[in-house]
Amino acid sequence: MGNCFSDELGGRAAVGGTSASHNNPTNAPNDAVDHFLHSRGYHGLFSQIELSYSASDLRDRDLLSKSDPLLVAYAKGRDGMLEELGRTEVVLNSLNPTWITKHNITHQFEIVQTLVFRVYDVDTQFHNVEVKMLKLDEQQFLGEATGVLSEIVTKSNRSLTLDLVYREESSGSVRLRNHGKLTVHAEECINSKTTTEMDPFLVISKVVENGIPIPVCKTEVMKNELKPTWKPVYLNIQQVGSKDSPLVIECFNFNSNGKHDLIGKVQKSLADLEKLHSSEQGESLFLPTPVGHNYHNKVLKSQLFVEKYYESIQHTFLDYLAGGCALNFMAAIDFTASNGNPRLPDSLHYIDPSGRPNAYQRAIIEVGEVLQFYDADKRFPAWGFGARPIDGPVSHCFNLNGSSHHCEVEGIQGIMMAYTSALLNVSLAGPTLFGPVIGNAALIASQSLANGGRKYFVLLIITDGVVTDLQETKDALVKASDLPLSILIVGVGGADFKEMEILDADKGERLESSTGRVASRDIVQFVPLRDVQGGQISVVQALLAELPTQFLTYMRTRDIQPNP
Amino acid sequence: MSTSYTLEITVISGENIRKNRKPVKKDAFVVIRTDSHKFYTTKMDAGGGSYPAWNEKVAVDMPMHARFITVEVQCKTSGGSKTVGTARVPLSDFVGGYVPQNYLHFLSYRLRDCNGERNGIINISVRAKVPEYASCSRAEIGVPLALGETYSGGVVTGVPIWCAYPAKF
Numbered sequence: 001m002g003n004c005f006s007d008e009l010g011g012r013a014a015v016g017g018t019s020a021s022h023n024n025p026t027n028a029p030n031d032a033v034d035h036f037l038h039s040r041g042y043h044g045l046f047s048q049i050e051l052s053y054s055a056s057d058l059r060d061r062d063l064l065s066k067s068d069p070l071l072v073a074y075a076k077g078r079d080g081m082l083e084e085l086g087r088t089e090v091v092l093n094s095l096n097p098t099w100i101t102k103h104n105i106t107h108q109f110e111i112v113q114t115l116v117f118r119v120y121d122v123d124t125q126f127h128n129v130e131v132k133m134l135k136l137d138e139q140q141f142l143g144e145a146t147g148v149l150s151e152i153v154t155k156s157n158r159s160l161t162l163d164l165v166y167r168e169e170s171s172g173s174v175r176l177r178n179h180g181k182l183t184v185h186a187e188e189c190i191n192s193k194t195t196t197e198m199d200p201f202l203v204i205s206k207v208v209e210n211g212i213p214i215p216v217c218k219t220e221v222m223k224n225e226l227k228p229t230w231k232p233v234y235l236n237i238q239q240v241g242s243k244d245s246p247l248v249i250e251c252f253n254f255n256s257n258g259k260h261d262l263i264g265k266v267q268k269s270l271a272d273l274e275k276l277h278s279s280e281q282g283e284s285l286f287l288p289t290p291v292g293h294n295y296h297n298k299v300l301k302s303q304l305f306v307e308k309y310y311e312s313i314q315h316t317f318l319d320y321l322a323g324g325c326a327l328n329f330m331a332a333i334d335f336t337a338s339n340g341n342p343r344l345p346d347s348l349h350y351i352d353p354s355g356r357p358n359a360y361q362r363a364i365i366e367v368g369e370v371l372q373f374y375d376a377d378k379r380f381p382a383w384g385f386g387a388r389p390i391d392g393p394v395s396h397c398f399n400l401n402g403s404s405h406h407c408e409v410e411g412i413q414g415i416m417m418a419y420t421s422a423l424l425n426v427s428l429a430g431p432t433l434f435g436p437v438i439g440n441a442a443l444i445a446s447q448s449l450a451n452g453g454r455k456y457f458v459l460l461i462i463t464d465g466v467v468t469d470l471q472e473t474k475d476a477l478v479k480a481s482d483l484p485l486s487i488l489i490v491g492v493g494g495a496d497f498k499e500m501e502i503l504d505a506d507k508g509e510r511l512e513s514s515t516g517r518v519a520s521r522d523i524v525q526f527v528p529l530r531d532v533q534g535g536q537i538s539v540v541q542a543l544l545a546e547l548p549t550q551f552l553t554y555m556r557t558r559d560i561q562p563n564p
Numbered sequence: 565m566s567t568s569y570t571l572e573i574t575v576i577s578g579e580n581i582r583k584n585r586k587p588v589k590k591d592a593f594v595v596i597r598t599d600s601h602k603f604y605t606t607k608m609d610a611g612g613g614s615y616p617a618w619n620e621k622v623a624v625d626m627p628m629h630a631r632f633i634t635v636e637v638q639c640k641t642s643g644g645s646k647t648v649g650t651a652r653v654p655l656s657d658f659v660g661g662y663v664p665q666n667y668l669h670f671l672s673y674r675l676r677d678c679n680g681e682r683n684g685i686i687n688i689s690v691r692a693k694v695p696e697y698a699s700c701s702r703a704e705i706g707v708p709l710a711l712g713e714t715y716s717g718g719v720v721t722g723v724p725i726w727c728a729y730p731a732k733f
Binding site for chain 1: 651652654657658661663664667668669670671672673674675676685687689
């Protein structure tokens with residue numbers, strides 16, 4: 001058992017994989033916020049999801065008994081290929097099975113993770129075969145269901161019921177038929193952490209059903225120390241099971257050959273450790289000593305003290321979404337003349353009669369299809385800028401739908417329709433000003449705050465070029481950094497986007513306004529669409545990777561909690 | 565009508581604070597001045613060097629007519645203390661507009677030394693302590709919401725939210 005720990009500088013490395021370091025995925029250059037969060041023990045984003053399944057009204061394919069269903073879960077890649085995530089056990093003789101096997105999957109906010117579930121009836125002759133060895137084409141297919149992970153996790157009960165479909169071929173035609181329903185439940189694995197601080201090197205293990213302890217974490221090695229005090233270790237509740245689950249804490253004497261000597265151990269739950277901490281009492285270690293054929297626990301003089309104990313809840317992005325915090329999506333499209341005449345095929349605004357989307361349409365679809373899952377009402381404010389509406393002067397923020405009163409459109413389709421009709425109704429002009437659009441988005445965000453809303457806004461700006469009002473844009477962004485707003489900028493076409501990189505404060509200085517105010521957090525993410533054409537990372541992934549962090553920074557600095 | 569109100573200002577931290585162009589080693593503290601003769605002082609930061617952290621909350625009485633607060637980063641010297649950087653914070657950055665009056669604002673400012681040269685950054689948060697009777701939101705200020713017509717010509721002079729300060733101050 002001791003052989004697994006041969007590193008002298010053990011540090012706080014956790015066997016179970018919980019990192020205690022401040023894991024900031026974005027390097028957002030904001031020491032104020034980072035420091036603030038760090039001081040409160042916030043770490044990086046976790047969203048490991050555990051999926052569990054049940055089904056009802058399955059097709060009955062067995063003659064004498066009912067079906068023996070098995071479920072196989074797949075992730076669908078962007079290329080449409082299916083990758084198997086795992087299989088459940090076979091439930092015998094049931095048309096309404098609840099499977100015990102669960103599958104873990106990492107929820108990535110920025111990707112539409114399509115999951116496909118197939119249910120098979122496993123013939124009796126295969127029941128002695130291990131499920132992962134089963135050839136699925138030898139089994140009876142009962143149906144297939146498709147769902148998107150973000151749809152499941154954003155349901156308030158985190159359960160989504162899907163129709164099981166199978167193809168029926170009769171007299172040469174193929175029909176899709178529904179038969180039965182599949183319910184997928186998603187449980188987030190990690191959402192709270194517990195910290196304990198104690199004292200040569202300790203290994204904390206959890207005890208599972210068969211009695212063999214599984215190491216969860218260990219402390220650093222204190223050299224030549226009879227009264228060691230170890231650095232705090234971090235355990236999360238999910239790792240240990242519950243506060244009352246028994247944990248074995250073993251104290252080893254480190255040996256550089258890897259054969260560490262057990263000094264003694266205790267068996268305590270987290271709740272017991274908490275009591276030890278509050279009572280300031282020590283707990284005597286015991287050492288199992290062989291007596292004849294049995295072991296006798298010899299109680300030692302050495303004691304274990306719990307110096308620090310605290311629990312903290314770390315709400316994740318998903319906690320906020322499930323807790324009623326909505327994302328609201330807004331879009332603004334660049335109609336400046338530098339895009340080229342929309343009637344000519346070389347224009348970035350050219351609507352191809354073949355239906356092939358232009359760069360603007362691609363950006364709307366790609367970003368929109370991800371964000372709309374998180375936007376409950378799917379009504380999106382949509383604007384255009386840098387064009388002359390019929391008979392009017394150049395406008396730097398006009399409603400895309402042509403209305404003079406309301407800017408909202410229905411769904412991504414609504415943005416697409418408003419976009420194509422706006423192309424027919426405005427004449428492209430200039431210059432390229434972002435200030436008014438950002439100002440309007442900020443206005444909507446602050447009005448929502450005034451109405452007591454718990455919303456976070458995301459403005460997508462799609463543009464072909466260089467901003468004319470760089471300082472004014474910075475001023476607007478600095479002011480907006482105090483509001484529940486993030487701005488995604490997609491650059492299309494071949495222009496020089498250096499200034500956009502300045503706005504996306506990732507790489508350099510924090511944005512500063514003309515009056516000397518500095519952005520209190522990074523709210524801008526810029527990605528040129530050309531960078532990713534044919535590349536590995538999709539534009540959406542690049543764009544949205546920062547959004548959960550920007551969102552959490554806003555919520556956590558203000559101590560805003562999700563609804564339970 | 566009272567002649568003052570209270571701001572809850574948390575002096576969070578400073579970044580890259582320099583004295584005579586060299587990074588500050590220790591003992592930086594912050595003085596907040598309103599335009600009266602009142603001022604508020606934080607404790608000295610011992611360990612943070614040129615990235616001091618104070619996380620200290622002060623309740624600042626604001627005279628009604630005040631338009632600015634001044635935030636000074638000072639440093640202990642052998643003969644007392646020296647101001648190494650100052651930021652003038654316009655109240656309009658967190659008073660007025662649409663957000664609720666008791667909204668917690670996180671604000672950062674560029675510091676400038678006595679010669680006007682750029683120094684580091686100061687991070688603060690501000691929340692206005694609003695008396696109960698005045699706490700209803702002023703969401704209905706007469707600012708035109710029509711988004712299309714407001715902007716005409718090539719010059720944009722601003723966006724309603726930030727020029728719509730109520731006449732209170």
